[in-house]
Amino acid sequence: MSQMIFINLPVADLDRSVAFYEAIGFTRDAKFSNELAASMVLSEEIRVMLLTHGFWSNFTDRRRVDPATEAQVLLCISRKDRAAVDAITEAAVAAGGTADPCPAQDHGFMYGRSFADPDGHIWEPMWMSAEAVEAGPAAMSEAG
Structure with a gap:
């Protein structure tokens, strides 16, 4: 198996984000998606994990920055x-x-x-x- 990268991004509106990433060519992997997260495939080696803000907080105690301003x-x-x-x-x-x-x-x-x-x-x-x-x-x- 080749090495993969998973980019985890906190998102405010999961459905909106899934629609955005699909519109620019990513594919949603239903096996690794639910109402809290969506796995978006860019290539076999690169996936973007879209995580609701609440779900994101399960992975780190660090403050989530606002990507619109920071x-x-x-x-x-x-x-x-x-x-x-x-x-x-x-x-x-x-x-x-x-x-x-x-x-x-x-x-x-x-x-x-x-x-x-x-x-x-x-x-x-x-x-x-x-x-x-x-x-x-x-x-x-x-x-x-």
Whole structure:
């Protein structure tokens, strides 16, 4: 079994959040979802667990921050090309998210944007040239 990552996000309205993530291409895994949490599949290795605020509090004694006003993490995901970066960002806006809470980045060899989900969690879809990655840091600094 390959290594997996589970990103746990507290959400105010589980149904709204499930609809948002489905609209941007995630798939809900009913086997690991109920009225308190939903498992949203991005890939075989990456899942986002949407947890109601009450359920979230079972996992940590730390204060839950308001992602609409505070940022604790930026979730960066790769896309196959620039158009896919724009497409997921546009889908996020159409589904009730906010476009570009962080500045867009275009370095030639790398392109990225951002969107916030309805709760304010920030995602950064990005594309990076395979050729620039293969050539290494020197090529990237020359391209930027």
